[in-house]
Every structure is written in structure tokens, then in C-alpha cells.
Amino acid sequence: MSSHREAPSVSKDPVADNTDVYAFRTPGDTVTLIACYLPGQSPAGGPNFYEFGDDVLYEIKIDNDNDAKENLVFQFRFKTVNTNPNTFLYNTGPIGSLNDPNWNRRQTYTFTQVTKKDASGRRDRDRDRTTVLGTDLKTPPVNVGPRSTPNYEALASAAVHTLTHPTTGQTVKVFAGQRADAFFVDLGSIFDLGTLRPFQGAHVLPLPGVSDDGVDSLAQANVHAIVIQVPIAMLTSNGSVPTDVMSPMSTIGVYASASRQRGSTIRNGQRTSMGPWEQVSRLGNPLFNEVIVPLARKDEWNSTDPSGDSVFAPYVARPELARLLPVLYPGVFPNLAGLDADRADLLAILMTGLPSGVVPGFQNYTGPTQADLLRLNVAVPPAAGTPNRLGLVGGDPAGFPNGRRLVDDVTTIELRAVAGLTYPLVAPSYTADGAAAAIEDGTFNNPGRVLLNDFPYMGTPYSGYSVGT
């Protein structure tokens, strides 16, 4: 999956497991940023339904001066309360509102902006500046079922908070809670020796007679999402709304993380944490840690900052998957098999952004510092019509790897890039194999996947009562 249970340590700590990050332009000169956690939720999660961790620091980080270090951080801290000490139930009747006394187990959160001391425009550079944007913000309940949460959409809508920035007066929207996972991937097939079901007849270990249809492993899974919508002017280093796609000031780098305090104890059933925050999970580009970084270094990667990612660059330059494809699909990737050079295309896409001159009229270059950041050129307007699921590779510069939209088929995009489709961008004499433009896992057309047209854009979570029926 994009980053669901992608590393040994965090796979045992789902509350802190950052699964996906999205960043895309939205109406009104805004950007929507989404960070998802708590992967693979079975909607029937009772009696202890899924929730954010009170002992986890969730953050969305923005680099806006091209040094791969965050200048702006959005922090989220949750607080959980039981309102009824005499029941084992999550709710003792239908939950009709976010104040309903039937709802026993509730979460609220504090939403804080931290402007780092080295950010442009700062006069007081001695310390980071913290601005609380909202306190006691309510999350919705999980989608238990039609008797417990009969009008789920109304509950979720009530948990969309529109805030006014106390310093700038800018409007910020925020939502935190359960959502249908927007990511899609044939996990069961891909991790069974790299099988892509639509092409399994060409696999070195064919299984005659089985279906070629992709199976979305997340088709009925929920996640917990933090979604914010902020003015572009709040994200750029000089407070502008860039319109020049080719300007270096137009691109921001985004990643999300989860941190736990260094020390913790358990006594009398109570866990207590103390000490500085230590990052245990992070995510910029989808699948980076999942597919690029070797298993033995995944935990290390999660604990480090993107600005130090040059140590992982060799795994991007010579990706293991590019060596595996010709072996797993004999004769299908002859040109890829013969490609013995550092993959400057992948290094640009994933670690520096694409410089000008590679794709006509487009760039999202953030300088030479190699870092796994999701880079969004905010001067590129949203797609005028139906977004192309292949994003930039499909001729749609509003999509991945220019940020990432919920509709972007990032598994297919990255598969094709690794297979050599994008290498001619930097080496025109190289001819990509025909299969590089065709391979995919076949999950894009999952009919159950639902997105919303408006904030928070991710679909209503699957109901615990309905899934599996």
C-alpha cells in the first residue's frame, strides 16, 4: 500500500502509521492537504472503534524556500473522553449530533500552526512562533451502522470547522476523523512476487485459469484522515499567490509525520509518555518507503527528516523493482533489463522535483537537496475537465507528481516510471519498452470507491453494519 504498515516498527503501531498524503489545488486559490493514518480499518471495529492517539503528535509540514526543511508546520493533538463511565458501549443509542448524550467515546483536538524561526518574513528569529488555530475541535464518531449513526453525512459535516486565523484573518477549514480510504491497490497480488493480475499470464510463475481483474485490497477499508484547506498565500514564503508556473517560488514541498515521546511507561493500565517528540512515521511521495527503501532501513527512514534523504538516493537511482520486473516478466522488459545507468528521471520525480526543460511548460523543482517531499507547484490550476488518473504522465500537470490528488493512480504512475516510461525525459536515446506504458495493477475502476466533490473530499467511511453484507 502507499505507506500502510510499510515498515516493521510502525506496522505494530497503527495509530501512528501515516498511510497517505495528498496535496492539491482547490477552488478559491486554496490548497487542500490530507494526511491519513490508521490503515486498513475493518469498518466493523467494535467494541473499541478506531480513533486517533492522544499520545501521538500528528503534523503536516511545508517547505516553501527550497531547502527541504519545513518552514510551516500544522500540528494536531487529540484528547479522548468517556462521557458515560457505566457502559461498555461506544454509544447507548442513536448518535444524532456531535453533542448527543448517547455518544460515549469522543475525541476533540487542538489545531496549531508553527512558523519556524528561519521562515521568510520573520522578524523575531530567535524561536519558532506558535499560533493556536482551534481548540476543542470536534471529530465525528466512526460510522458504526444505521442504528447508531443513522445520518452519518450530517455528523461528518458538523465536524468540518471553518476557522479564522487569529493573526492574518485568513480562512482555514479543518476536518479530522474517519473516512473511506481513497487509496487503491492490489496489495494481495503485488506482494505475491510482484504479480500484476492484468498481466499475470506473462509472469514467470503463471497461474492459468485465474481472473485477470485487479482486486482493490482497500475496497472497503477506512482510515482516519486529517484534512485542511488553506489559502495558497498562507503556504508560500512571501505570502503571494503565484501565477508563473516556471517561477522557483511557485513550488512547495509537503510531507506528513507522526511522532511519539521518547519515553513511556505502563503502570496500573495507564500509559504515560514523557520527553521530546521522536518521529516514528513520515510520508511524502506515495510508496517511497514501501517500495524504494530496503526493509532493513525502513524504520530508520521513518525516523529521519527529508533533508537528509540523500543517503537513500542510491535506492532511487537503482531501484530494486526495476531489476525485478525483467526477471518476473521474462522477455517483456528487454530495454529495461539492459538499462545500466542511474535513474535521473526517478531522482528528479521523487527527490528534487522536475526542473524546467524536462516537461514543456512545467517544473516543480525545489533545488538540488534530495528529499522525499510531495512537491506541488501551486501556480498550476486545477484540471479544467475530468482529471487524468495518470497525472503529469497522462498530460495533466495538476496531478501527481505535481502534488497528489485523490483520483491519481499513483501505483500505476510509479510502476510505469520505474519500468522506464519516464527515462526518455532525461535520456532521449532510450526507448521505453512497450509494456512500460501499459502495466498497471488494474484497481482504478473499483466501483465502490467514492469521493466527495467538496471538502473534505474523501468519501463517507464504510459502515460497520453494511460491509460484508
Next chain:
Amino acid sequence: MTITRRSLIGGGAALAGAAAATLASGGTTNASAPIELSAQELAMLDIPVMLSVTDAKRGDMEILIGEQAITFTDKALVAKLARTSRKAVK
């Protein structure tokens, strides 16, 4: 003062109190000297605290308290911790 494995790893204020007292006394420990904590010190340690030995050979330790880590060096205290810990692993 009795140092138990529980107080060592358990977040109790006792051990950190000893460490703080040690720091206040110039970095030495004296098992026979009575240690009296002031009301202010007791109040300061009325939240979970953890002491961690980060480099025993150098005598480096850190106190985890709140969202901070305070590092200090006290070889004598590390030696005392080692001797006390030995009882726990017999």
C-alpha cells in the same frame, strides 16, 4: 533512598529527584548523606519523569520530563545505578 527497577524505568520522581539533587550538589553522590528535597523541588517533579543512561562508560544520562530531555553526566550515579541494578538481575 531505595532505588528499585520500577523507579528506574517506571516514571516515578524518586530517582530523578536523586539525580537532580546530585546535580545540585556538584555532580557527586554520597549514599550516607541525607537527601532532603525542598517543597519547590518536590513540586517540580510532580509529573512523570524518566531517567535514562545513554552512555554508561562516560556517565551520560538524560532526564525525560514533559516534552524535554535534560542531559547530564555523573559517573558516580551511573556506578550506583549499576550496582543497584545488579541486585535486580541476580
